[in-house]
Amino acid sequence: MTEEDVRRALAAVKDPELQKGIVELGMVRNIVADAERVGATIVLTTAGCPLRNQIRAEAEQALEAIAEGRRVEVRLDAMSCDERDALAARLSDRQELTQSLFGPGSKTRTIAIASGKGGVGKSTVTTNLAVALAAQGHAVALIDADVYGPTIPLMMGLAAVPPEMHDGKLIPPEAHGVKVVSMGFFLPDNEPVIWRGPMLGRAIEQFLGDVLWGSPDFLLIDLPPGTGDIALTIAQMIPGADMIIVTTPQEAAARTAIKAAKMARMTKQHVLGVVENMAYYVCPDCDSRHYIFGRGGAFEIARLMDSRLLGRIPLDEATRQGGDTGLPAALDPSTPVGAAFADIARELVAPSGERDHTTKRS
Ligand SMILES: Nc1ncnc2c1ncn2[C@@H]1O[C@H](COP(=O)(O)OP(=O)(O)O)[C@@H](O)[C@H]1O
Numbered sequence: 001m002t003e004e005d006v007r008r009a010l011a012a013v014k015d016p017e018l019q020k021g022i023v024e025l026g027m028v029r030n031i032v033a034d035a036e037r038v039g040a041t042i043v044l045t046t047a048g049c050p051l052r053n054q055i056r057a058e059a060e061q062a063l064e065a066i067a068e069g070r071r072v073e074v075r076l077d078a079m080s081c082d083e084r085d086a087l088a089a090r091l092s093d094r095q096e097l098t099q100s101l102f103g104p105g106s107k108t109r110t111i112a113i114a115s116g117k118g119g120v121g122k123s124t125v126t127t128n129l130a131v132a133l134a135a136q137g138h139a140v141a142l143i144d145a146d147v148y149g150p151t152i153p154l155m156m157g158l159a160a161v162p163p164e165m166h167d168g169k170l171i172p173p174e175a176h177g178v179k180v181v182s183m184g185f186f187l188p189d190n191e192p193v194i195w196r197g198p199m200l201g202r203a204i205e206q207f208l209g210d211v212l213w214g215s216p217d218f219l220l221i222d223l224p225p226g227t228g229d230i231a232l233t234i235a236q237m238i239p240g241a242d243m244i245i246v247t248t249p250q251e252a253a254a255r256t257a258i259k260a261a262k263m264a265r266m267t268k269q270h271v272l273g274v275v276e277n278m279a280y281y282v283c284p285d286c287d288s289r290h291y292i293f294g295r296g297g298a299f300e301i302a303r304l305m306d307s308r309l310l311g312r313i314p315l316d317e318a319t320r321q322g323g324d325t326g327l328p329a330a331l332d333p334s335t336p337v338g339a340a341f342a343d344i345a346r347e348l349v350a351p352s353g354e355r356d357h358t359t360k361r362s
């Protein structure tokens, strides 16, 4: 039994508030590891830390697991003012903060939704997918990062007013079980805003770090169309973020969508797949499918990217209406569009390829 063993065991214990390991945070001191005892002192950020009992219990449990009959001794202490300031300075490095909230190792799966050009239904797909995931019992957060056309508040039925704050952090409004933050909450009505790269980056940083998100299962990010600064910022701030590409079957849309996918490759983001929107129209009179924007475009992109088609969403009047009235079509999974989104949501949680695989093996 060495000090290193103790440190390794305690590395798994997280400060619930800071969402980081207590070892990594420098909160573990005075390690003892001898024939009779195994223990350490944990220095909390404040003496009156409301989570002290939880941290102590988890630390004791972690040491119990390696104790092999030795006595487990966990003592609690508090940081000095200087120590606390040093830690705060380190944590205020936003990149570190957001990575610990949403990056590799966190329980949140971050998925950015991208498209080559505007108007293909990116926001429609984002809101409906968010609602479908929430309906299946997942905790879902949604960031509207489309600063050029923030339509998420309208589509989710949320008022375009700045949300309330608590302790300097935003409380994200919730609709249909989804927590939402949008640039639309902060922009004066219909006024064009000229965004420059650094401002954009800063806004996204705040959406990630200065919002009381809790720890959602999914964080969906509606990106602006194309391959601009925001996609890069997100790739930088959340290295583990995945991407979904939305396209219509049309050639032109398909070509630009490939650019978005290439971008994802360059920034080492994993493309989960392609959603084909406005894939076909079901004639209400004769029930036959009409391929208004052509056929096979999205499948072709998925193939070119070594990715896959996650689903096809028909062109559907109720879906457009749902977007305009703040009641996403996916709220009703018995409709064809609702069912299509429910399928994509399930696919994200447990990819059917892998499901088939396990069935075959077992
Ligand atoms: N599958 C669909 N069926 C009918 N209308 C749709 C569909 N997808 C999107 N729309 C409509 O098309 C318009 C553009 O969609 P939107 O999601 O805002 O695109 P983007 O975010 O890519 O600019 C919206 O009015 C939306 O309601």
Ligand SMILES: [Mg+2]
Residues within 6 Å of the ligand: 122, 123, 124, 146, 149, 151
């Ligand atoms: Mg949009």
